[in-house]
Amino acid sequence: MFEGSTEEEARGRILEMVGEYHDRFHARPGFERGGRIPYASRVYDHREMANLVDSALTFWLTAGEYAERFELEFAKFLGAGRCALVNSGSSANLLAFMALTSPLLGERAILPGDEVITVAAGFPTTVSPIVQYGAIPVFVDVTIPQYNIDISRLESAASVKTKAVFAAHTLGNPFDIKAVKEFCERRGLWLIEDNCDALGSRYSLDGEEKFTGTFGDIGTSSFYPPHHMTMGEGGAVYTDNPLLGRIVNSMRDWGRDCACPPGRDNLCGSRFSRQMGELPYGYDHKYVYSHFGYNLKATDMQAAVGLAQLEKLPRFIERRRHNFDRLYDNLKGLSGKLILPEACEGSRPSWFGFLVTCLPGVDRSKIISRLESGNIQTRMLFAGNLTKHPCFDGMRRTGKGYRVSGTLENTDRIMNDSFWVGVYPGMDGEMIDYMSEEIAEAVK
Numbered sequence: 108m109f110e111g112s113t114e115e116e117a118r119g120r121i122l123e124m125v126g127e128y129h130d131r132f133h134a135r136p137g138f139e140r141g142g143r144i145p146y147a148s149r150v151y152d153h154r155e156m157a158n159l160v161d162s163a164l165t166f167w168l169t170a171g172e173y174a175e176r177f178e179l180e181f182a183k184f185l186g187a188g189r190c191a192l193v194n195s196g197s198s199a200n201l202l203a204f205m206a207l208t209s210p211l212l213g214e215r216a217i218l219p220g221d222e223v224i225t226v227a228a229g230f231p232t233t234v235s236p237i238v239q240y241g242a243i244p245v246f247v248d249v250t251i252p253q254y255n256i257d258i259s260r261l262e263s264a265a266s267v268k269t270k271a272v273f274a275a276h277t278l279g280n281p282f283d284i285k286a287v288k289e290f291c292e293r294r295g296l297w298l299i300e301d302n303c304d305a306l307g308s309r310y311s312l313d314g315e316e317k318f319t320g321t322f323g324d325i326g327t328s329s330f331y332p333p334h335h336m337t338m339g340e341g342g343a344v345y346t347d348n349p350l351l352g353r354i355v356n357s358m359r360d361w362g363r364d365c366a367c368p369p370g371r372d373n374l375c376g377s378r379f380s381r382q383m384g385e386l387p388y389g390y391d392h393k394y395v396y397s398h399f400g401y402n403l404k405a406t407d408m409q410a411a412v413g414l415a416q417l418e419k420l421p422r423f424i425e426r427r428r429h430n431f432d433r434l435y436d437n438l439k440g441l442s443g444k445l446i447l448p449e450a451c452e453g454s455r456p457s458w459f460g461f462l463v464t465c466l467p468g469v470d471r472s473k474i475i476s477r478l479e480s481g482n483i484q485t486r487m488l489f490a491g492n493l494t495k496h497p498c499f500d501g502m503r504r505t506g507k508g509y510r511v512s513g514t515l516e517n518t519d520r521i522m523n524d525s526f527w528v529g530v531y532p533g534m535d536g537e538m539i540d541y542m543s544e545e546i547a548e549a550v551k
């Protein structure tokens with residue numbers, strides 16, 4: 108088949124065929140009333156598939172040229188100083204948190220037993236790294252209908268042991284960044300923004316609008332398929348702080364001191380001429396470990412898909428906003444039955460979903476079962492109240508390992524009465540309108 112072709116020509120033909128394959132077998136069928144409306148899904152075309160095959164043909168497999176390009180372009184898109192590509196959003200959260208435990212941070216390093224302020228109404232892997240390390244998550248309540256950390260609870264939650272705030276921008280809605288940032292700055296705390304559900308959300312601070320994830324010390328993203336863009340599995344950690352960036356890379360790559368990318372050696376020129384720890388002088392820097400690290404790297408195939416998605420991201424963000432607005436307009440007549448979501452002041456969210464809370468007398472389970480049986484997918488706000496889950500049984504029994512500051516009244520309300528539906532960019536007006544009609548019927 109490739110007789111007489113150069114490798115480049117052969118590759119070109121394969122990629123052309125991949126495009127044809129995509130258009131023939133992956134074309135999306137139009138929506139018909141009653142058809143399935145997922146809360147989220149991959150949105151892609153032949154470019155993602157061609158990039159994936161291109162990287163497969165190169166067969167580098169681990170992080171390589173595509174990964175390097177993705178890190179640069181993603182950081183540029185966000186306006187972040189540097190970005191580390193990792194294999195999931197949960198890994199990104201793990202790395203972001205563990206970076207703050209590095210001895211290189213001196214007195215500001217988080218130690219076991221130190222406290223980190225967070226919320227229980229969210230995704231578990233915002234909290235897991237805190238617990239796994241032996242630091243203490245301190246849970247404060249959230250506000251409804253923003254579903255974000257209640258800033259009026261921050262001062263009373265703080266103690267001499269508090270070292271950081273680690274919170275998500277819930278379903279794309281930024282938390283009150285101004286207040287949280289001021290609180291952190293006043294007390295010398297780290298701020299980690301779990302930006303996994305908020306890629307593309309904007310927030311204005313002191314007259315400057317920026318992407319969420321770039322206001323704190325470190326931000327994280329997830330590229331799992333339902334998220335704003337996907338590479339199957341994947342995530343990213345970003346920061347403007349060069350030292351944190353170096354620590355993140357070290358911990359991602361086995362804890363090593365050396366910063367050479369896979370397959371490259373001696374970029375620093377002093378691979379065999381350093382004195383490190385108590386090692387013999389000149390011990391190969393490639394195998395010198397400044398941290399107890401992990402291997403959380405993503406592959407080049409993931410990055411290849413991510414690069415094609417990144418080109419579509421601005422359109423995805425706009426579509427999410429558009430879908431949210433249309434759904435909001437359709438449902439605003441139901442405000443006597445449902446509490447509708449509200450954007451944080453000074454923000455332009457890139458919504459992950461449309462979260463509602465049932466008012467007293469409205470039965471969430473009845474609504475959900477009607478929607479689900481009508482092919483409309485629904486979701487809870489993840490854990491609802493994480494402290495009520497089986498993973499907390501031991502800690503609840505002993506009362507050790509975590510702290511609740513004040514009550515979690517709204518968190519419990521969310522656990523009992525809230526649910527959300529999708530606004531993902533693959534949804535068109537017809538789907539949104541049909542879903543709105545079904546929701547209206549279900550709350551009757």
Ligand SMILES: Cc1ncc(COP(=O)(O)O)c(C=O)c1O
Pocket residue numbers: 195196197198200229230232233275301303304329330331341342
């Ligand atoms: C707020 C939040 N953080 C972290 C994650 C974890 O991301 P991943 O599924 O890529 O591990 C999720 C997952 O959906 C999430 O919603």
